[in-house]
Amino acid sequence: MTSPTTSAPRSSAPAPWPERHRRLYGALDRGAPLLAALALLLIWELACRLLAVPSYLLPTPSAIALSAVQVPLDSWLTHTWATLRVSLQGYALAVLIGIPLAVALANSRLLSRTLYPQLVIIQSTPIVAVAPIIVVVLGAGDAPRVVITFLITFFPIVVSTVTGLQATPPAMLELSRSLGASRLRAVRDIQLPFAVPYIFSALRISVTLAIIGAVVAEFVAAENGLGFFIAFSTSFFKVPQAFAALVVLVSLSLALFQLVSLTQRLVFPWSLPKTEK
Amino acid sequence: MTTRMEPGGERPAIRFDRVGQVFTSSDGSRVTALEDVSFTLRRHEFVAVIGPSGCGKSTLLRIIAGLVRPTDGQAEIYGLPVTGPREEVGIVFQQPTLLPWLKVRDNITFPMKHKHGRVTAAEKERADQLLEMVGLGDFAHKRPDELSGGMQQRVGIARALLHDPDILLMDEPFSALDALTRDEMSFELLRIWTERPKTVLFITHSIPEALLLADRILVMSARPGRVREIIDVGLARPRSMQTLSEPRFHDIANHIRAQVFRPGALA
Ligand SMILES: Nc1ncnc2c1ncn2[C@@H]1O[C@H](COP(=O)(O)OP(=O)(O)OP(=O)(O)O)[C@@H](O)[C@H]1O
Ligand SMILES: [Mg+2]
Numbered sequence: 403m404t405s406p407t408t409s410a411p412r413s414s415a416p417a418p419w420p421e422r423h424r425r426l427y428g429a430l431d432r433g434a435p436l437l438a439a440l441a442l443l444l445i446w447e448l449a450c451r452l453l454a455v456p457s458y459l460l461p462t463p464s465a466i467a468l469s470a471v472q473v474p475l476d477s478w479l480t481h482t483w484a485t486l487r488v489s490l491q492g493y494a495l496a497v498l499i500g501i502p503l504a505v506a507l508a509n510s511r512l513l514s515r516t517l518y519p520q521l522v523i524i525q526s527t528p529i530v531a532v533a534p535i536i537v538v539v540l541g542a543g544d545a546p547r548v549v550i551t552f553l554i555t556f557f558p559i560v561v562s563t564v565t566g567l568q569a570t571p572p573a574m575l576e577l578s579r580s581l582g583a584s585r586l587r588a589v590r591d592i593q594l595p596f597a598v599p600y601i602f603s604a605l606r607i608s609v610t611l612a613i614i615g616a617v618v619a620e621f622v623a624a625e626n627g628l629g630f631f632i633a634f635s636t637s638f639f640k641v642p643q644a645f646a647a648l649v650v651l652v653s654l655s656l657a658l659f660q661l662v663s664l665t666q667r668l669v670f671p672w673s674l675p676k677t678e679k
Numbered sequence: 680m681t682t683r684m685e686p687g688g689e690r691p692a693i694r695f696d697r698v699g700q701v702f703t704s705s706d707g708s709r710v711t712a713l714e715d716v717s718f719t720l721r722r723h724e725f726v727a728v729i730g731p732s733g734c735g736k737s738t739l740l741r742i743i744a745g746l747v748r749p750t751d752g753q754a755e756i757y758g759l760p761v762t763g764p765r766e767e768v769g770i771v772f773q774q775p776t777l778l779p780w781l782k783v784r785d786n787i788t789f790p791m792k793h794k795h796g797r798v799t800a801a802e803k804e805r806a807d808q809l810l811e812m813v814g815l816g817d818f819a820h821k822r823p824d825e826l827s828g829g830m831q832q833r834v835g836i837a838r839a840l841l842h843d844p845d846i847l848l849m850d851e852p853f854s855a856l857d858a859l860t861r862d863e864m865s866f867e868l869l870r871i872w873t874e875r876p877k878t879v880l881f882i883t884h885s886i887p888e889a890l891l892l893a894d895r896i897l898v899m900s901a902r903p904g905r906v907r908e909i910i911d912v913g914l915a916r917p918r919s920m921q922t923l924s925e926p927r928f929h930d931i932a933n934h935i936r937a938q939v940f941r942p943g944a945l946a
Contacts, residue, residue: 573776580744582764583793591793595780672780672822
């Protein structure tokens with residue numbers, strides 16, 4: 403295939419069009435996600451208006467934005483902080499308990515044979531169904547919500563960390579043994595660093611699960627929080643307002659997800675796949 | 680854990696007494712890696728081990744290193760049965776086994792960090808000298824994945840030399856190197872060995888390499904691994920490029936080739 407510009411003088415022309423074309427294409431490629439999102443919002447808005455969908459079924463993006471502005475900033479902050487607080491507490495608990503537990507499971511056949519099946523049972527239990535019981539047992543306050551969040555986030559962390567610890571090349575453990583180092587040192591200096599990529603992929607998944615956990619808990623029993631706010635809004639048929647809270651939740655989730663990714667990139671740059679460096 | 684003891688005068692550095700090693704895999708099948716292996720290494724002797732792939736050379740090294748307990752017979756270091764890893768042994772593994780998150784220099788000092796939790800300034804300095812010696816002076820602050828396979832293997836060699844071990848076990852340390860670097864490293868190893876005498880057990884697939892380096896060559900047979908012959912090299916030291924053209928060099932090389940490639944030897 404020949405392009406019309408192959409014969410054009412290269413020096414004087416501003417840029418041969420395949421070059422310009424490529425640049426435009428590059429810009430489009432970078433902006434594609436944003437453009438797609440805007441297009442979707444536009445279609446949503448137009449569809450709702452043209453088909454006259456009632457706002458209690460599906461509000462338009464503009465109606466959602468409007469209701470978001472109508473809610474006082476103060477109450478947004480209160481609800482967001484309540485959800486964030488519970489999520490982070492449950493998440494932190496899951497990390498602090500999950501990783502050491504994974505180390506124990508990966509290094510003890512007895513523990514992994516006795517404890518692992520029970521963990522699977524906990525994971526298989528629908529936490530949503532257990533949530534009301536937890537609330538009854540633990541009473542008011544953050545405690546039941548933190549525990550529910552913990553239960554939802556904890557399992558992926560344990561499983562992924564165990565997988566990572568066991569993925570340590572045996573030759574590396576042999577090196578450690580040949581040096582006469584203790585098991586504890588082998589875990590700290592060799593196994594845990596090898597598990598870092600696995601741990602972080604679990605940390606990313608779990609941080610979004612933590613938001614889900616907090617919201618589920620707030621549906622069951624709470625007096626503030628974004629989950630509570632959604633339940634409250636829908637019960638008064640303020641559907642646009644519920645949607646606005648949903649947008650805040652999604653943003654919160656994405657921000658936390660990115661924060662975990664950023665932490666990995668800054669603290670453990672070597673743990674990233676080569677293409678992401 | 681490790682037994683500290685003064686290197687004995689007349690006692691052999693390493694002794695294998697009818698050592699056998701049978702591995703049982705998880706499905707119950709058994710592999711005889713070593714059978715009735717006996718030999719001794721005098722103190723500060725350089726012995727090369729040669730034999731077909733899978734004949735149990737690495738297993739033999741692991742037994743001396745205290746990483747594997749033989750299922751039969753006994754291995755001794757300075758007259759004491761090997762019960763676990765020992766301080767005076769340095770190992771160069773068949774794979775470089777570098778930690779990908781540590782810079783090259785930190786990989787070399789890793790044994791100290793791992794054992795004692797800290798690295799002294801003197802050790803760091805020695806690490807830099809060793810890096811210089813293996814031709815990687817400019818790579819101290821690179822990560823292993825920025826190095827070629829041969830360069831990684833050289834880092835592994837430097838790491839094993841850090842604590843100046845009295846017994847050095849090397850599992851095909853030069854196999855990832857190109858021919859030129861290989862010769863260079865061989866002479867470097869001879870220089871180190873002459874300067875700081877040590878007992879060296881050197882596994883290789885290269886007959887010329889074994890001849891160039893070793894006092895004696897232990898030729899092994901294919902599975903189950905047995906000692907087929909122990910050959911006195913008897914080439915004058917110091918060895919140099921000229922050694923390669925001596926008639927005796929070729930005689931022994933041909934002899935070993937005939938041994939290793941004897942019909943059935945690779946079966
Ligand atoms: N941990 C183990 N479990 C089971 N079998 C093993 C184990 N280690 C080694 N073997 C078996 O023992 C035999 C000898 O292995 P070894 O690694 O010692 O051979 P090698 O002579 O070093 O081979 P190469 O020259 O290819 O490195 C092989 O058949 C191998 O499959
Ligand atoms: Mg081997």
